[in-house]
Amino acid sequence: MPGPCSDSFTERLKTIEDLVGLGLDAERTRTILALMEIKPPDAATLAGVKLYSEYLPKAAEKPFTDEQRYLQFLWDSLEHAPLAPATNFAFPFRRIIAKRLFLQCGKNFCAEAIRFNFGQNISAGNDVFINAGTYIDAKGGVTLGNSVGIGEWVRIFTHTHSESDHAERTYAPVVICDYTKVYSGAMILPGVTIGEQAIVAGGAVVTKDVPPNAVAAGIPAQVTRQRRNEGRSKEQLNHIWLYNGAFQDE
Helix, strand or coil: CCCCCCCCCHHHHHHHHHHHHHCCCHHHHHHHHHHCCCCCCCHHHHHCCCCHHHHCHHHHHCCCCHHHHHHHHHHHHHHHCCCCCCHHHHHHHHHHHHHHHCCEECCCCEECCCEECCHHHEEECCCCEECCCCEECCCCCEEECCCCEECCCCEECCEEECCCCCCCEEECCEEECCCCEECCCCEECCCCEECCCCEECCCCEECCCECCCEEEECCCCEEEEECCCCCCCHHHHCCCCCHHHCCCCC
């Protein structure tokens, strides 16, 4: 099957990948914006940009580097680009950014239009797929295992506020283990680990750990049954996200 970049965007994406690989500054970011068909601001204006996340306490503990800021800026800018609906551009583009910005990003990473605040605190394994509208609060760290599928409008949180003092924050990581599926509209709260091959039902609010191979549903989520694996495990579960495995051919 042809690779996802084997089309009219191949050369453009290769240029973007090369520029990202060199390390982003204002001028390289401006060049990439132009390749995205967005009119770039002048270099001085772009150099003065600050992200929303940089006004949060976590950024004071671990400030954004210039490169991380430009990578996040490009990720968010894609949604305002004429090419945003072009999946054969948008998926490879986001993969290029994720591989440089995330703490770790394995092969075949696929994401639709999602938002996150601290991409540098996200670890993604191989063959991870995240659907549109998902929000990842990565302040406390988020780990997505191999072949994890995240549905539309899922929300993952890794921090909470004290009820008596809003300025008091507690951070706790979320871990979603290999071959887990989290269905649309689910919410995962700080400190939760979802075990290997588990399923989180649509709309569930997960407040505590989910065991491997379990199905958790409801508010708050409870284990309702075991996943019907029919004797299959791991790659036998065929976590192939798009037709013919598009974008999963690295």
